[in-house]
Amino acid sequence: MTTNGMAAGPDRPPHPIAEAAYVAIRQVGKSYGSLKGAVHALEGIDLDIRGGEFISILGPSGCGKSTLLKCIAGLEKPTSGQIQVQGKPLSGPPDRLGMVFQRDVLLDWRTVLDNVLITAEFAHIPTASVRERALQLLWRFGLKGYEDRHPWELSGGMRQRAAICRALLCDPDLLLMDEPFGALDAMTRDDLNLELARIWQDTRKTVAFVTHGIAEAIFLSDRVVMMDRNPGRIIEVIDIDLPRPRHLAVRETAEFAHYVGHIRHLFTSLGLLKDG
């Protein structure tokens, strides 16, 4: 039984939902039943994501990052608590959502271009009207010349980039990305970090970005949300006060190093990182 409409527990009054919160997550829990007992993928998650904000979610494997993203996307129903998007309680995926899954889930029977266009097809937007945009996105993400290839002819990193183009095609307001750059080499990763930062700067989408990369999270985000597992919960949210637009050189500044140190220290103290 799921009680989606439930408010916070009796001992904790619910936070008032801030005016500017695009996504408001209140006391969200999610457990999966299994033969070996319940897995508490998420417990007591409280988080506001402001409109136009870029947040990163950082945490060890299995701490519920993907689950949290799927809950925000309305694809998984929280077992407890509530999520509101633009002030409306979620019942299914919200409007103008773009999603990049941890695995690229490209469709083998479609070409790369047709894979990108499928978002428009699902939304009943004539593909002819977004074809040009799809091609531009593919070029922007370094897939020029691969439009008519099939996914199996691409490398892992290229597939992941095609999946990003697919998510961006219909110009979503809310962009949820689950380790989109996980399969990339360091150089391509830097390159795409810059590209994503530029896109965000231009369009001010609300972005939740899951990653394992500490530097990547700091570089891209307004705030970094740190999670721990068993049960999956938020342990700290830190504001990143670095001027924008950011260049890669920001990573050599003292402030940047300070943030990295702080996060690393936190994970070390939790025993998630063994540092010396």
Added chain:
Amino acid sequence: MMRRLQSLYESGMVLIVLIGTLLLWEAAVFVLRPPPIILPAPSQIWREFLITPGYFLQQSFSTLYTTVAGFVLAVAIGLALAVGIVHSKFLERTVYTLLVALNSVPKVALAPLFVLWMGTGIEPKIAIALMLALFSVVIDAVLGLRSVDPDMINLARASRASSFAILRKIRLPNALPSIFAGLKVAISFALVGTIVGEFVAGSEGLGFAILTAQGQFDTPRVFVCLILLGLLGTILFYIVEFMERLALPWHVSQRTGHAAAP
């Protein structure tokens, strides 16, 4: 190009094995001289065919017609059932369970019943072919429609796709390889069903011709029918496989070593 050569080479090998077997058979009959009622020589079977080729072709055509009719109906009904079963818990509990239960009955045993119901025209034969072919169509289609990566469905749901769009753009194409695996089994079963139908309700077709020849102790004629039956089955199977190639150029089994843009 390499692929062409390869398949040419393979068909060559098949031909050599086939000719070798026939020669061995011919030689064995020549040396051992079994009574023709037990085993006629290939040359004798060929001569038998040449006496009344029109008759044999007519019977083959009749069998072909019934088989294809039964198969096409089985595919249409089977796919519709499969889609229903995947989308409705009720249909799954009723129709699917019933089908599985029915499948454990030797369906061939039901053939006489169909004759009682439908007479001795072409209808009971088509019905038997349909019944035998239906099961593999449904089972493999259900399997294919179900085995979708949940994230593919999530991807569609995140874009607020309708469940019809999900069926058409994700579930069906994803299920095609499995569906075709079922069709390849189904076409052989449809042929078996047709022959059984012709055995019990025949006035034409290869099955009927076999029974008639048997009644006259005309073994060479039986062999002509068997060989035509084998040819028919093989051709039908390869037609389905050819359609599979057309429908699934993207599938793993069809990929060439060279990754070429289409």
